[in-house]
Amino acid sequence: MISKNIDQEIKQAMLAKDQVKLRGLRAIKAAILLAKTEKGGAEDLAEDAEIKILQKLVKQRKESADIYKSQGREDLLQVEQEEIDVISQYLPKQLERAEIEEIIQNIITQTGATSVKDMGKVMGLANKELAGKAEGKLIGEIVKSRLS
Structure with a gap:
């Protein structure tokens, strides 16, 4: 589980004075803690739930990066x-x-899908x-192109 490793990784980053890694790890820890404390949240999150949280963090940062790039910042x-790079290390390849x-082609064949419907x-x-x-977004794009 990702959350169990994060505390140890934070300590190591603090000792190494690695501010970039520390910032990314703290973002992960904060997001996981928030998910655990939300109404109806579980004490321990399943690994797939943690992965969804990390994907959301990466997506948010990519959106921000696009905005900053367009503004020349x-x-x-x-x-x-830097945060995307740190968070991505904890996601599956x-x-x-x-x-x-x-x-996707195998799924289309299995389901017998023929149109966008x-x-x-x-x-x-x-x-x-x-x-x-x-x-x-990529999955949707591929499915749509295959069924069109």
């Missing part, structure tokens, strides 16, 4: 990119586009199978 862009396309069914299975291994 290289200083803030660098901070976001992202699949290549070709691997994702192959998995079947997109919801394919997306549900694809998101379940590719959870943590691919971005939802």
Whole structure:
């Protein structure tokens, strides 16, 4: 579980005076603690729930980085990119586009999907199978292109 390793990693980053890593780890810890304390939150989160939290953190930082890039704020862009790098270390390896396309094609074949009307069914299975291994936006893009 990711949350169990984070405290130890934070201590090591503090001792090493690695501010970049420390900032990213603290963001992870804060997000996980928030999820645990939310109404109806579990004391211990399942690993897939932790992965979803980390994906959300990366997505938020990518969106911020895009904004900073468009505004020419290289200083803030660098901070976001550093945090993305730290958080991404705790996510499963992202699949290549070709691997994702192959998995989606198998799902389309299994379900017998033929048109965009079947997109919801394919997306549900694809998101379940590719959870943590691919971005939802990319999955949707591939499914839509295959069913069009």
